Amino acid sequence: MSKNDMRTPKAKISYLGSARSGTGDHALQRATALALAPLAIFFIVSVVALAGAEYETARAYLANPLVSILFIALIGVVVIHMRIGVKIIIEDYVHGAMLKHFTLIANSFFSFAIGLACIYAVLKIGFSS
């Protein structure tokens, strides 16, 4: 650490491990889990009903406003839940500042990209039916 180092002590340790911010993630992970329990059951019932269904049947089902809304809710909550889950896995197993930063950012990119793609698809089905 040189005398001319202008980085704050916090900047040097941020994202490199525990920064006393874990409880926020924990609380959010449990809250999203609580929301996901009924949404996951809805999802399983939906997929079972649509198993092997033709294009028109699947679209008609997904285009129902209530179904669309529940799917968007499911995807939105899943994105938060899976991003935190994999963030914790990365923090536990990936070592080295650079690799850790990179994988954490990749995790965010992946999670949000999946969310964006799924929500756009559901909206398109809903609005074009």
Next chain:
Amino acid sequence: MATPRQVDRPLSPHLQIYRFTITMAMSIIHRITGFGLYLGTMVLAWWLIAAATGPDAYAVFLGVANSWVGKLVLFGFTWALVHHLLSGIRYFFWDEAKAFDIKTADAMSWLAALGGVALTVLVWVAAIVLRGVM
């Protein structure tokens, strides 16, 4: 030159030294199924995008989903989801500092593990039976 004194120091317990417990196994499986579902969201995205794109794209998805590999992946996805869901319920009790005694914790874990397998089979039987009905 003095040779270092041989002392039988106790080893810190590590993975292969710990006795197997169901709660420990379930903790690991919870993480693995969670990560599996993370990757599985790509299948969900593919399904929704295919449905939003058109009949041809949807036919491609159905073709892959109905293949052997596709069915295997979907079966694994179903199990991961059902298992993660049941396994996750336990944490709500533990977060409230309830059900921490070993007997209850073990019973809940076995229930989640076996229930996950049973429900997965049930979901697939339901899907096969209902197929063609809807």
